[in-house]
Amino acid sequence: MNRSLAVLLLLVTAVLAGCATHTAPQLRPYTAQETRQLALEALSRRGLSFDDYQQQRAALTRQSPKPIGFDRQGEMNAERSAKLLGRPS
Template identity: 80%
Template structure:
């Protein structure tokens, strides 16, 4: 009988402790900064191309879109044997 009483007392204690917890923090509204951060995290998981990602990121952050280009100074062709100054190829 003592075991049954001890188990039922523990069960009642666990139920009452669960009912006494505070409401979930997800029920409060998100701030503007949290909303922007969630949108940026979702954007990074979408697997977009670099140009699409930069365009949508600039739209989310409100910053002007940066243009990226290549300067063609660091290109090398693996089929050509080109020796650079002071460096072995």
């Protein structure tokens, strides 16, 4: 009787220990899209100036940076237009 009780106790302990461990999804490799999204989220939290943010964002998304804003004389650059979502430009 003692032997079967010890085996049962060992079996119950092993089952409970197996249920307590979980598979870690963070150990799987990230896809390229997930890596890019994480980098963009980290970039948005840095508190950079608008121009620096746009340059680094363009480098992450592999786009050419589009200069939008004022030119050296303090006038708006009309050659480059920025389309705003939901608004006619």
